[in-house]
Each structure stands twice: as C-alpha cells, then as structure tokens.
Amino acid sequence: MPLEAMEHFNIRAADLEATKNFYCDVLGMKVGERPAFKFPGYWIYLGETACVHLIAADNADVKKEAGSGAIDHVAFAGTDIRGFVANAKAYNVSMKHNKVSDFGIHQIFVHDPDGIKVELNFRGEDAQNYHPEN
Numbered sequence: 001m002p003l004e005a006m007e008h009f010n011i012r013a014a015d016l017e018a019t020k021n022f023y024c025d026v027l028g029m030k031v032g033e034r035p036a037f038k039f040p041g042y043w044i045y046l047g048e049t050a051c052v053h054l055i056a057a058d059n060a061d062v063k064k065e066a067g068s069g070a071i072d073h074v075a076f077a078g079t080d081i082r083g084f085v086a087n088a089k090a091y092n093v094s095m096k097h098n099k100v101s102d103f104g105i106h107q108i109f110v111h112d113p114d115g116i117k118v119e120l121n122f123r124g125e126d127a128q129n130y131h132p133e134n
Helices: 016-026 081-090 125-129
Strands: 009-013 030-032 041-046 049-056 073-078 096-100 105-111 117-123
Touching: 009 016, 016 030, 016 041, 016 049, 081 105, 081 117, 081 125, 105 125, 117 125
Parallel strands: 009 049, 073 117
Antiparallel strands: 030 041, 041 049, 096 105, 105 117
16 A cells, blocks of 8 residues: 655744744745644645644643654645745745755745754746845
C-alpha cells in the first residue's frame, strides 16, 4: 500500500492566533471547516486540503506525546515568488534564500511564530531568474 500524499501536520502553537495569522496572512492559506472538538484550534487549508492543524500548546485536553518534537521543517510548493517575497516583507518575515539549480528550484525558508521552519519551493524560469535584494 503506497502512500499518496501528505495530509497534514499538527502544531502545538504557543500563540494560537499569531500562528493562524502567519499561515493565512503570510503564506496565503485559509481557515476552513474543522470538527467540533472539545478544545480550540484551527484547520488551515491549502486548496481543498486541511494540511495544517493548530492547537494551543498549553491545551490540557490534548496530551502531548513524547518524541513529537523532532521535525526539522515542512515544505510547500509555491508560485509567484515575487508576490510571496513582497507579502512576507510586508509582515516583516525574515527569509533565507537558496538555489537548487540542478533541480530548477529557488527555495525560501521562513519560520512561523512557534519557530517551525517552513520551506517554500518555487520552480520555473521566473524563480530561477529571481535574485533577492541584499
């Protein structure tokens, strides 16, 4: 049984609203439908997929499992590199750029309010020709 796609990752957010705003305002995702759990949180959608689930870090109703803190980063494919950079700058988000020329990828790394590294991979000629201002 092969895997088909990543469904979601769950973040125990120190500031639920700030983390929601980062994924929606900076990354352009949308809050969507979520089951009526007994604890607060958000499901953040990318298209039709609720790929980011948020809960409060101090939520007593959700037991923290041991060993769940080893994720280095999560990655998304992106489009419109110039638009993304302009939007991230408007929110004063620090960015680190990296080119993977062999694969035609321009990577941008940012961190959400909880310190989770988010990798955005931009492909195509526009991304390869993009040079960040120094």
